[in-house]
Structure formats: C-alpha cells, structure tokens
Amino acid sequence: MSLLTKGGGISKLSELEIDTSKDWTGHLLKNIGAAADSADAVRKVQAILQAVMTTKGDITYRGDSEAERLAPDAGKGYNFLRSRGPGLSPVWEDIESLVEYMTGALNRSVVFDLEVAAPLLSALALAGSSPPGRTAEPLIAVPEPEINMAAVPAPGGGVTAVPALIVPEPGVSEDIMVVHEYYRAGDDAHDEIYGNNWEAQTFTPQVSHSIGKLYLKVFRTGSPGTITIGIYATSGGLPTGSALVTNTINGNDLPENSPGVWQLVTFAATALTGGTKYAVVISAPSGDSSNYLCWRADASTPSYAGGSRCHSVDGGSSWNEDTNQDYMFEEGN
Structure with a gap:
C-alpha cells in the first residue's frame, strides 16, 4: 500500500505530517529508501531514526530491511568505526583488530595490557630515640623497572610481541634496636x-x-x-x-x-x-x-x-x- 494516497488529499511528500514525538521503542522502521528531495522530509526522517536509538552514543544504520542499532564499544585503548564495504554492517574495532587487519591476521597481540607487579617496600629502621623504638631514618627504595619484549609464535604464523614489565622484588632488611x-x-x-x-x-x-x-x-x-x-x-x-x-x-x-x-x-x-x-x-x-x-x-x-x-x-x-x-x-x- 502506498503511503501517499489521493483519497487522503495528499499528493506530495512535503505534505506528509510525521509524528516525531511518538515513542518508537519496540517499533521497527523498514524499507527505508534513498534520501528524499525535500530537506524538511530528511530532517523528519532523521528525527524518527534518532527516536529508534535507545542509548546515548548509539549509531543507527540501514540494515537489510530495517534500521539497525550499533551500540558503542570502548575496546582496548581506543576504538574506531570501520565500514566493511557495500552489503556489510559497520563494526567497532580496536588496536588489536587493526594489527590483525593490517597484517592479514599473521600477527596479533596475545597480551596487550602491561601489568606492573606491586613491589614490596623495604625499610631500614634504625634505633629508637625519643621515644624508644622510633624509626630514626626510614629508607624506602623501589628498584628501577625494566621493560622486556618477548617474541612468541602466533596462531596462523608470524610472531606475537608480548610486552612484559618486570619489577625485581626488593629485599627486606631490618635493623631495629630494642x-x-x-x-x-x-x-x-x-x-x-x-x-x-x-x-x-x-x-x-x-x-x-x-x-x-x-x-x-x-x-x-x-x-x-x-x-x-x-x-x-x-x-x-x-x-x-x-x-x-x-x-x-x-x-x-x-x-x-x-x-x-x-x-x-x-x-x-x-x-x-x-x-x-x-x-x-x-x-x-x-x-x-x-x-x-x-x-x-x-x-x-x-x-x-x-x-x-x-x-x-x-x-x-x-x-x-x-x-x-x-x-x-x-x-x-
């Protein structure tokens, strides 16, 4: 059935009244065609599309037969929106996906996040003076961390860089006077x-x-x-x-x-x-x-x-x- 009917007295798209304040939750927009010539109609259709989105940050795109929602994704480090070409839905991808895409999946990050082990703190507690048992000169030293990169085989070929932050465990010494x-x-x-x-x-x-x-x-x-x-x-x-x-x-x-x-x-x-x-x-x-x-x-x-x-x-x-x-x-x- 055509949306424009002579019986209703409407002969042009610009004469169509669109209820943009309607609660569209649970309703699907299907068969969205090419953009209309009328700028006003375009704005009204955009308002309908915005109503379909249920969460701040969502992106709406044209699916096979209806408007579809793409939820935001933080990813690892940062994310970017990638178009996969005609006929395919857009996707969010992160830096790991970018490495795989650019290298044809020969390299991938198995461990991307750097982990810093919580170092133990050592203190030299000198004899107590005023009052007894007080630490006179506390000395706290954390050794300088070293960053090492280990290369290991990756599934499907190539190598994977595994960042490793190594903090030597400090020794604990005591010199306490009773x-x-x-x-x-x-x-x-x-x-x-x-x-x-x-x-x-x-x-x-x-x-x-x-x-x-x-x-x-x-x-x-x-x-x-x-x-x-x-x-x-x-x-x-x-x-x-x-x-x-x-x-x-x-x-x-x-x-x-x-x-x-x-x-x-x-x-x-x-x-x-x-x-x-x-x-x-x-x-x-x-x-x-x-x-x-x-x-x-x-x-x-x-x-x-x-x-x-x-x-x-x-x-x-x-x-x-x-x-x-x-x-x-x-x-x-």
Whole structure:
C-alpha cells in the first residue's frame, strides 16, 4: 500500500505530517529508501531514526530491511568505526583488530595490557630515640623497572610481541634496636672529652640481655679525631678493669653545633646481667682543649635511678662519681 494516497488529499511528500514525538521503542522502521528531495522530509526522517536509538552514543544504520542499532564499544585503548564495504554492517574495532587487519591476521597481540607487579617496600629502621623504638631514618627504595619484549609464535604464523614489565622484588632488611636502659630528659648541659679527660655514665639493666647498640647525644668542637666508646664493669659504682667491648667513631664527622645528634655506636653482642651496674666510658685520646667531644647531659634535675655521671682526669686510672648529673644515652640490641 502506498503511503501517499489521493483519497487522503495528499499528493506530495512535503505534505506528509510525521509524528516525531511518538515513542518508537519496540517499533521497527523498514524499507527505508534513498534520501528524499525535500530537506524538511530528511530532517523528519532523521528525527524518527534518532527516536529508534535507545542509548546515548548509539549509531543507527540501514540494515537489510530495517534500521539497525550499533551500540558503542570502548575496546582496548581506543576504538574506531570501520565500514566493511557495500552489503556489510559497520563494526567497532580496536588496536588489536587493526594489527590483525593490517597484517592479514599473521600477527596479533596475545597480551596487550602491561601489568606492573606491586613491589614490596623495604625499610631500614634504625634505633629508637625519643621515644624508644622510633624509626630514626626510614629508607624506602623501589628498584628501577625494566621493560622486556618477548617474541612468541602466533596462531596462523608470524610472531606475537608480548610486552612484559618486570619489577625485581626488593629485599627486606631490618635493623631495629630494642631499647633497654636510657636517659634523655632535661638535656641542658655538656662536658668536654679530650686527652686524659674521660667521661662515663653508669647504668643498671633491669633484665639480662646482650648489648649490641648504643646511642649517645654528642657534638664536637674543632677536630677531636678518633672517639673510643667502651662498656665496662663497675666496682663501688665506678668503672673498673678493661673494657668488656669497645668500638670507635670518627669524631670529625660529627656536627659542631649544640644540642648535637644521637650518634649510633655498634658493638659485638656482649652479655649483660640484669641488676648489675655497668658503665659507658668515652675518650678522645688525640683531642685537646681546642678539639674535643661534647656529651650532652642533664645537670639540673638528673633522675636516672640506675647510675650517674663519672669522670676521670688521668685517662681512666681513677674515677670520681657525680650524682648531680646524668648523660644522654640509650642502650639495647
């Protein structure tokens, strides 16, 4: 049946009234012919085609006998609309399809997306100082990734490039100090260590343990040279005998400005007995009155119950106790 009938009084397409506001959902438009001569008719037909589309982003095209809908597709990376020629429906294609099309399906991407393995983070946790157990210098390092391309056979011939992003697994290291005895309150003074002027701080571990690390709050004046730190037994509350264990640091590397830094000293693990008093003894044999080490102390309200300051003016041959002062220290393993 012809859409234009003389009985209806309509003889031209331009006289046809088209209901463009009709809900066309569920209705098909069939037998759409070539474009009409009338621009107004074309606009009205376009309005009908737009009504057929049910989702934003759809594209409508002429099928075999009716208007058909092509839904949007994101694809891999990006998508493009490809016309496959007369008599064939248009299709969305992505970069993988483009590679296959351009190479006659000899090459295809089996693994297109790069995957980055979540690296493990390693941290070097230094001894706790203010308060104990705190990480002093966290170090987090992720190795630089390497990108390798592996070529493998592809189905149907050719080769397939498989991108691979390899992140070496970082090692995990720990250097954590368990603090046993310490004093770090009322830091308001210091004493000078050089030549035969030695200084010490006695302490009493509450539990038996092996000392392996020691923190001292110090700074320098001039160039005091090599600093020797030792752990000694005591007699009558004073250092006695030879050192149980010693180590040295370069005093010239320390900062010159007060109030100084918490300097780490490490030892070979040495057993200490709980309830027994020991002494931290420091000397700067090559220093003098212009080049010396300064050890920070509390000279106003010292309150460390496990020991006190001791000092020697004859290179450790004899000692005197000073209960009015406590040095800043932390010991542990």
